[in-house]
Amino acid sequence: MAVPRFWRRLKNLYNLLGTHCKNCGSYYYPPRNICPACRRGGKVEPYKFKGAGEVLTYTIIHGGPKDNARPTPYVLAIIKLDEGPRLTSQIVANPEDVKIGMRVKSVFRKLGEESKHGIIYYGTKFIPA
Template sequence: MSHRSSVPLAWRRFEARYRLVGNRCLTCGTIYFPPKAICPKCRRKGKLEKYQLKGEGKIHTYTIIHAAPSGFEKRVPYCIAIIELDEGPKVLGEVVGDLTLLDIGARVRAVFRKIYEDGEDGIIHYGLKWELV
């Protein structure tokens, strides 16, 4: 069984999901991913602009999923990690590649992959996963 998600909602997030475009506060210099609507540090004094992250980082922590949510059952076991990007922000994502290299601190880079499908007749959701290098 797979879940159905909102097509417009997915579409609005393509820039972040496909290309890792976050934002940066011009007032305090903090980089955010996913992009924020306002800078939580500077509030009304903050000024946010788009910021292209490079897509490289290291594993901050990880877990292996054996009991998956609907739509992901056929991928078990798979690795979900918090990735610390070189620019600072931490992102949640799946780690792929040679999982014998899996370790806290291991280097990863963003790769374009299929995340899930809305059934056999729905849209295909693409995004970034993290390949061990």
């Protein structure tokens, strides 16, 4: 990930910062500038997700890219946040301990790094709640 690309997403990665449409009550992560349901009638505001949710489904990665912050095997899951949006994230846990439907909460971790000399990508992962 190039430095500007990471920097642009930094606030959303650190704090699960998304959006909420005050008109229809929908929540979006990543954030949307326009509510796709309400279109012109939408009233979109920034929203910081609480970071609690459940595992909808997951996979165990055995052959991932070489990455010191994410050694294989690791768990990649689709998580449904309590406010509604679904997102893909790593679950920091033993693969055997991860179950569909289990409660998870967000934590602040290293997501990776550009290289040994490059920047470190920080952001949100999930752990069993």
